[in-house]
Amino acid sequence: MTVWGMILGAYPRSRLARYTLRDRERGILDYTQYTSRLLMIHSEIIGVQKAHGLPVVVDGMVDWHDIFRPFIKRWKNVSIDGLLRYFDNNFFYRIPVFTGEPDPLEPVWLPRIRQFKNLAEPSSLKIVLPGPFTFVNLSQNASDLSKTELAESITSILKSEIELVKEESVFIQVDEPLVGDRRLSKEEVEEYLDYWNEIASLSSENSAIAIYFDVPRKEVFDIVLESKFKYVSVDVIDSKRRAIELLEKTGLPGHVPVLGIVDARRIHEDSLDDELLTMIKKLSKESHEIVLTTTTWLDLIPYTYALKKTKILSKFVDIVSEKIGLEKRILWR
C-alpha cells in the first residue's frame, strides 16, 4: 500500500509572472520573449514540486486567467462576457458565452505536455480539464444548442484533448468544483455521469475527478462514485466535519482516494490531526493507494505561501507514510 502527493491545480503568479503577463499585454514583450519567460517561470514551479518528491506535477498554469479561459480562447463560437464571482472566493472569472457549437482551433494541453514533459521527469505531468458539468453551468448559453447538446459538445472536445496526449503517460484530472455545491440535487447531476464516463474510459487507470470548495450531498456524491474515474478527489478541509461524515458514510469503494488536506485558500500552517489520520487510516484499508493533495488550486494565495503549502504537502506524505505504515511513492508510473 502506498501514499503519494500532488498539487491539485495552478500555482499563483510570482512577481516575475505578474510582470511578464502585464508586459505581454502592453506589447512590451514579443511572443518569443514572453514564451521564454513563461518557460522559466513554469520550470521553477515544476522544479519545486519535484524537489518535494511529488510523483505527479502540474506545470503551474500561471498563464491561465481562469479555468475556462485557455479553452475558450482556442474554441470558435465562444466569447467571454463580464466577471462573475468564482464560488465563494474573492476571485472572479469571465463568463464563457456560447454563441454556437464550440469548435476547437487548437488543443490546450498537447503543446504544454511537449514543452514540459522532459522537465518534469522522472515525475509525471498532470493535465487539468474543466469538467462538463461545471463548464456548462458556469457559462452562458446564447446558442441554439440545448444544454444537453452543449454538454455533449464540450465533452467531445475534452475527450479530444485527452486523445492527443494519450501516449504521453500523463495524469488526467477533470475538475468539477460545482458538484460540491450542497444545494445540488441528484437529478441535476446524474445526466453528467455518462459524460464523465466517456472521458474517464479514455484513460481509466490514470484519471481523476476533483471536487472542491465544498462537500457534495451524499445523493450527489453517490453518482460521482458510480463514475469510472479511478481517482476521486475530495476537499476535506473546507467543511471538515461534513467531509469526514460523508467519507465515513460512503467510503470511496472502487476508487483511489485523493484527499485535499492542505488548505489552499488560507495561509496558516496546516496540521495533520488525529481525526484526519484516523480517516486516512480507515480509507487506506479499502484502497491500495492513497493520494494527498491541496484542497483546491493554489492560485488563491500569494506565491510565497504556495511554495510553503507544497512543502507542507510533502511533509504530510512523510507523516502518513510513517504513522500509518504506507510506502511512500516517489514515482507514479
Add this chain to the structure above:
Amino acid sequence: MEYQVPRKFPTTVVGSYPKLEPAKQALRKIRKKQASPDELRGLFVEAIRGVVEDHLWAGVDIISDGEQTREDMVVYFAERMNGYMPGEWTRIFDNVYFRKPIIYGKVEWPGPLTVEDWKIASSFAEGRPVKGILTGPYTMLEWSFDLYYGDRREAVIDLAKELRKEIEALVNAGAKYIQIDEPALSTRPWKEEADIVKEALKIMLAGLDVKKIVHICFGKIEYILPYILEFPVDQFDLEFKNSNFRLLPYLKEYGYDKELGYGVIDVHTTQIESVDEIVEDIEKLMKLGILSPEKIYIDPDCGLKRLPREIARQKLKNMVEAAKIARQRW
C-alpha cells in the same frame, strides 16, 4: 441649508466612484512614499470635490465621497486597524491583484478612518446628505487571511465591536445614513453565516438614530434573502441589473418589506442605460406591488469605481431622470 430628499424614489449611490486624477496621483505618491500629509490631503480634497460635483451635476439626492482615498474596500481599513498587517499580492481576476491583508493579532480601531473624507464631501454637498460607508466585519474577515482568531464568529464579532466605534464617530460628525458593505455575504448563503452577520450588525447599529443600510451584491442573493430579513437594518441595498432582476420574484416570495436600495445601473458595463430602460426596470419592481415608492431608493448595483468617469456621470444622470419620471408615474 438642509436639502429635502424626495419622499418617493430618492436616488443615491453605493459609494465608490472612478478615481479622479488627483486621487490617482495621491495613491501613487503614497505607494512611493513621496508626499507630505498636507500635499496628500490637498489632492484628496480636490478628488472628493470632483466626485461631489459630479453627483450634484447628475442630481443624486444622497451622495458619497466616492471612496477616493480607498485603494481597496478591505485594504483601506486593514492597513489602518491594529491587528492587521499588509499582505502579499493575491489575484482578483485576470492579471489584477489586491494585497490581501493578514490578521495577526486582536483587531483594534485606531481612531476615525472615514470621518475626514465624509466631512470633506459634506462641505461640498450643498446640504445633501452624504452616506457614511464602511466595509462590514464579515467581508473584512472573508477577504483577509486570518492567522490570529481561527474562529470565524469570534473574528467577525471583534471586528464589529471595533467598527462600531467608526460608526459612532461618523454619527457624531453628523452622518444620517450609515451603510455597511457586506458583498462577501452573498458568497456563503447559509443560515449559520447570516446569523453571524446578524449578531455583528446588532453590535454595530444598536441604539443609533440613523438610516441603517446593508449593501450586498454579486452572488446568489436569493439564497441568503430568507435569512437576512430579520437583520436590524432599515434598508438592504442590492444588485439587480447585472443579474437581470433575477432576484425580484424572491422579494415577493419571502415577503420583503424593508426599504430597498434598488440597483438599476450595471457597474460592469460601459453601456449607458437609457432613461426609458431605467423607468422600465423600476416598473418591474412596482408591478410586484410589494413596496411603496417611499421605500424604494434608486441607485446603481454597486460602486462605480471600475467605469470611466464620463460613463459613470452619464449613468447617474439618466438614473436621476428616470427617478423623476417614476415619481410622477407612481
